[in-house]
Amino acid sequence: MQKVHIYSVPFSSFGRVAQLVCEEKQIPYSMGTTVAGHEVPFKGEQHLAWHPYGKMPVLLSGDKVLCESSSIIRYLDNQFPGPKLQPQDPWLAAKLDERVLLLANYINHALIRDYMLELVFPKGPEGTPRLDVIEMNKPAALDALALVEKWLSEEGGYLFGSEFSLADAMALPSLYYATQLKTPFALVSEDCAVYQYVMRMKATHPSCAKVLVPKQG
Template sequence: MNNESLHIYGPLFSPFVKTVILVCEEKGLNYTAGLTIKGEEVPFKSEQHLKLHPAGKVPILFHNDFMLCETVAICRYLDQVFPHTPMQPEDIYERALHDQWCSLLAGEFILPLIHNYLLEFAFPKGENGQVRMDKVKEAEPLLLNTLTKLNNELETGKTFGQSIFTIADALIIPILAYLHGLPHGAEHLKQFSYLQDYITKMLNQPSCVKLLK
């Protein structure tokens, strides 16, 4: 991709931005990332940002003159345009199930974990910047429910952590790495042996070592 330009708009701490970066890393692409567009700062939720994403979210991909929103759409696009190092199964049924899990992760599982649990640790809103443990407690049932579902899916051995590192892996590992790095989250993860093994395996993947460790 000699004269091509590939830029990911969004803050580097965002798990969804990290997903797109992992895809670029896996494919060995040259890319830039951050809250800039064409070298100019564009603040999160600024008028300019809100004009670009219909729901005012990140990431947004800029590939030459083409712009694309929504993490899963971006990852599929990158996998199609840069097909070396494929990140989706070839078999039609396996691919359909992979698509299903990408939708489930992006639409159902990741956001509740961020909004109800992780954001309280990342940006504590209690007195003197303390984590509000009552809010954390409230979020725990949903956290445990989500982790149980992921652990059960891992037990089937069909979806995540297969012979190729997939878009589904790139979607879930940033959020699991955040949880794993948080003493409170790591404690919960101890009950889920398949998830623990999966996290250990994924965090040894070179792109994850570079971005998530």
């Protein structure tokens, strides 16, 4: 089976989305910003040729280049053998795609970009988090988690249907990071549905146990 490369830093939530799909389907892959023995600078000329907005991840598959995580994971599932992570029915496939895009464009944004990145890469005086920004964005992060909990209750333990799908792959890295936040910035408790979902996925899916860890690389 042809090996693919995920151009991404190891801690990127979206990079880990692509990694989860590779692990779940047992696709051989490598991951990092070194490609064919050469470092490809973030937002450098080559990166911008792959992704016009300089985002991660980018998938390199032979001579093919693909950006945007939702497109990447759909391609990986369609192109490679292993468990199918999308339904065959056109309507159900479209509804799954709808959920994947909601997770990528809104839920990840509320949890990661608007909330957690202020803690990881603070922009306040002398490198401190801007507490006003965190408090302002916290309600949207909690609303995003409430929507995920609603889906979990409707779907019976997964985020789409009765088994692991692209929706779970898209959601889990962001949700895992949410479970790692400590007081006073915590968004979930150990008895909430999101926390229990993440822990169950780590316990039952080797792909999740490998990818959903504090640090990689």
